[in-house]
Amino acid sequence: MSVQITSAYAGLLGLWLVALSVNVAAHRAKLGIGLGAGGDPRMRRVVRMHGNASESIPVALLLMALCEIGGGRAWILHAAGVVLVAARAANACGLWKSEGPHPLRVAGAHLTWLTTLALACLNIAGAL
Known part of the structure; x- marks a missing residue:
């Protein structure tokens, strides 16, 4: 029961x-913000870039x-794996550029959801 392929993408x-x-951490140090976003729009986006990835990557x-x-x-x-890596990069890039519905952010979110959905369905099918 090897998971070499998953291991590569997990890495x-x-x-x-x-x-x-x-x-x-770099933005916190630069802006002097210890917790949260401190009302700074860029800090809010940076925190969400990390949060979005932390929320979606483990389940996938x-x-x-x-x-x-x-x-x-x-x-x-x-x-x-390729779609997931590309989707997470696109999502972060889109969020870096704008808090609104930037095309890269939307595409990254949708591709992450579709990949997770496909993997979930494959697991269900494999269990039946």
Whole structure:
């Protein structure tokens, strides 16, 4: 029961989460904000970039790992991993540019949801 494919994407997304965390810490230090966003619009976006990733990545990776353990096809797992990495980057880039519904943010959120939904359905189908 190897999860080599999921491990690769978990590693990439783990690095992404660290980068987003460092970004939050750097902005906190630069702006002198210890907690929350301190009313600063950019800080609010930086915090949400990290929060959005922290909320969505673990569930998607868990579903991906379970799918892989259950014998999911490698090409499907790679497709899910690539889309998830691209979606999380797009979401953060769109949020960096605007608090509103930026096209990259919307696309990133939708692709994350679709990937998570697809992985959930594959796991349900595999369990039946």
